[in-house]
Amino acid sequence: MNSGVLSHSYLSIMEAKSIEDFRGQIVHFANELGFQYVSAMTVVDQSLTRSDFVTIDNMPLDYRQAGASAVDTHRRDPVMQHCKRGAVPIVWDQETYLRTGAIDLWEEQAAFGYRTGIALALHLPEGRHFMLGVDRDQRLPKEPSELTRIVADLQLFAVHAQDTALRLFVPAEKLVETPSLTPRELEALRWTMEGKTAWEVGSILGISERTAVLHIQNAMRKLGSVNKHQAVLKALRLGLIH
Known part of the structure; x- marks a missing residue:
């Protein structure tokens, strides 16, 4: 992806006015980056035990109907668990699931084209979180510099996208008010x-x-x-x- 396309993507996602516009912009960015699928999740913690989730993606309908978004799947998914706990991007493939004893999950998603990808999370103040992941069925580049560039592009896009996601998907009354402590x-x-x-x-x-x-x-x-x-x-x- 050249710098001109990148700059346009950053500007466009910041100006998204609706859910469909937001979805269209993240899908376009993922495709330009060389990925078939993309998922953006906004999370706002309302208490220690309850959080509100809004997910925007282009997941195939048959994969969604197969139970890809099931709570148990998320709890076992090593990519989801990595993003839940940290902010360092994860580059994943079959080996990632094999190491964590979740190879059955990889086999299920690989059948729909989710064979490898990159995911990251931004953990923000006031109990807000934004996760962004891109996935595809082809191997990632072996050249370290090329892979580093893709990860950097994804990180920069995520910074711009999270502002828009919070503006579009989180009503002001649902944002946690930060207590004032001395x-x-x-x-x-x-x-x-x-x-x-x-x-x-x-x-x-x-x-x-x-x-x-x-x-x-x-x-x-x-x-x-x-x-x-x-x-x-x-x-x-x-x-x-x-």
């Missing part, structure tokens, strides 16, 4: 994340144990959490602590 409350949570007790947190911050407990309790209340561990997890998801 610097001391955030510090207390960070040290709690490291396994420190309230007494240890107080010693580190130069405050009393009681004050440390109050900071942690205030953080729990603002985050709507029932204990300090849940508060740490939610703060991590919202990007308040790292």
Whole structure:
């Protein structure tokens, strides 16, 4: 893909006005990149146990009817699990599924043309996530520089596409409002994340144990959490602590 086509793709996806327009733009980009299929998933965490999903793709109807989107399939799929846990792109093929004991999943999808591909995830503040993957039935380039270029193109396109996806598919009322925590409350949570007790947190911050407990309790209340561990997890998801 030359730079002119790339620039046009970035601009076009940013200007998409509807679901069909968005789908058309990501399919066009994937095809120009040399892939038959593409999938873009927007995820917004509403709580520690519930998330809203919007997926836009060009998956063949017969593959969809075969159960490609089943929850159990996603839980076992090594590509999905990789993207769920990290932000480094994954280049996958048959060997990826073989190593994780999920070769049956690869065989099922390979029958529909999903034999290899590249996928990545952008984990954003406020519990928002964007996953983008391109797939095809032909082997990926063996030349490292060529493969690196494709991955870089996909990453840059994903950055532009995620803004549009959130604008189009996530109503403002469903976006998680980020609680306002004080610097001391955030510090207390960070040290709690490291396994420190309230007494240890107080010693580190130069405050009393009681004050440390109050900071942690205030953080729990603002985050709507029932204990300090849940508060740490939610703060991590919202990007308040790292």
